[in-house]
Amino acid sequence: MSDLASQSVLDEEPPAGASVNPELFEAEMNPHLDALYRNALRLTGNANDAEDLLQDTYLRAYRFFHQYQPGTNAKAWLFRIMNTVFLNEYRKKSRQGETVSYDGLEDFYLYNRLADDIAGGDRPEIENPQKVVMDKLDQEVIERAIQALPIEFRDTVALATLEEMSYQEIADALEIPVGTVRSRLSRGRKLLQKALWSYLNGEETLER
Amino acid sequence: MNDEVEPKLPAELLAAKLQCDSVDFYSCEEAIKRLNEYLDHELNESERTVVIKHLEICKPCLSRFTFEQNLIVSIRQKLCGMAAPQPLKERLKGLLRQPPKDE
Numbered sequence: 001m002s003d004l005a006s007q008s009v010l011d012e013e014p015p016a017g018a019s020v021n022p023e024l025f026e027a028e029m030n031p032h033l034d035a036l037y038r039n040a041l042r043l044t045g046n047a048n049d050a051e052d053l054l055q056d057t058y059l060r061a062y063r064f065f066h067q068y069q070p071g072t073n074a075k076a077w078l079f080r081i082m083n084t085v086f087l088n089e090y091r092k093k094s095r096q097g098e099t100v101s102y103d104g105l106e107d108f109y110l111y112n113r114l115a116d117d118i119a120g121g122d123r124p125e126i127e128n129p130q131k132v133v134m135d136k137l138d139q140e141v142i143e144r145a146i147q148a149l150p151i152e153f154r155d156t157v158a159l160a161t162l163e164e165m166s167y168q169e170i171a172d173a174l175e176i177p178v179g180t181v182r183s184r185l186s187r188g189r190k191l192l193q194k195a196l197w198s199y200l201n202g203e204e205t206l207e208r
Numbered sequence: 209m210n211d212e213v214e215p216k217l218p219a220e221l222l223a224a225k226l227q228c229d230s231v232d233f234y235s236c237e238e239a240i241k242r243l244n245e246y247l248d249h250e251l252n253e254s255e256r257t258v259v260i261k262h263l264e265i266c267k268p269c270l271s272r273f274t275f276e277q278n279l280i281v282s283i284r285q286k287l288c289g290m291a292a293p294q295p296l297k298e299r300l301k302g303l304l305r306q307p308p309k310d311e
Binding site: 022025026033034036037038041051054055058059062107108110111130134137138139142143146160161162163164166167182185186189193 | 240243244245248250271272275276278279280282283284286287288290291292293296297299300301303304305
């Protein structure tokens with residue numbers, strides 16, 4: 001019962017006469033609105049679609065609030081609805097992310113590139129190259145790099161890294177096993193570092 | 209690549225290890241396998257302790273783990289300020305209070 005089959009959110013009509021107190025709904029769900037909006041932006045890649053997706057998700061959640069069990073994870077529940085709505089209705093017109101080469105995926109990608117630079121004497125004058133990189137990673141570079149990830153990696157990396165959701169919450173939200181969360185996170189963070197590095201070096205697109 | 213040579217244990221840690229055989233020390237490879245779970249606070253207490261013990265004796269790993277940690281914190285700080293637009297929030301509030309439309 002506690003587990004909402006996501007498809008039902010799209011197909012079933014709520015039982016007649018199911019009425020929800022808006023204040024009750026808002027008290028449970030509104031603390032997650034900002035995170036939900038950020039997620040919508042990442043999924044759709046633009047503010048207009050993000051607003052539509054958030055609104056669809058929110059109203060869908062309201063209609064199916066009777067299926068939500070108070071005290072369970074509201075955030076994961078909302079993200080799961082958003083994910084389902086997105087996959088069914090928005091995915092076709094959204095940006096898919098660039099094709100990222102899986103070659104040369106290593107642990108500590110950025111760290112190692114920096115170490116290479118220092119060893120190669122490229123930036124001998126720089127006292128703290130790590131800090132220099134952190135400073136150069138502005139919001140725009142990071143957003144581009146995240147958007148460039150294939151969508152399954154983008155979701156998992158963003159939810160863990162930006163929204164600080166636990167692996168179990170992410171598994172619930174995306175309806176994938178926890179083991180899949182782990183493997184996507186491992187690969188996705190490496191891809192992210194690779195993308196960050198190429199954008200930091202002024203490459204316009206990722207190598208294919 | 210994990211081609212780092214396993215660091216030699218300093219004498220005092222070696223002694224501690226001998227005294228306390230129940231505590232394992234991870235190799236670099238074993239510690240790195242747990243990097244994400246370490247960063248995301250997903251390790252159980254005992255695994256976390258063993259990773260930390262590895263970082264205490266392995267400078268290269270400590271330096272790399274610290275870098276990853278800083279990178280994540282930095283990315284989070286730079287992107288997580290964004291909130292849903294206020295007009296959208298107002299609109300949602302209104303929509304909940306509208307009589308449902310027939311579809």
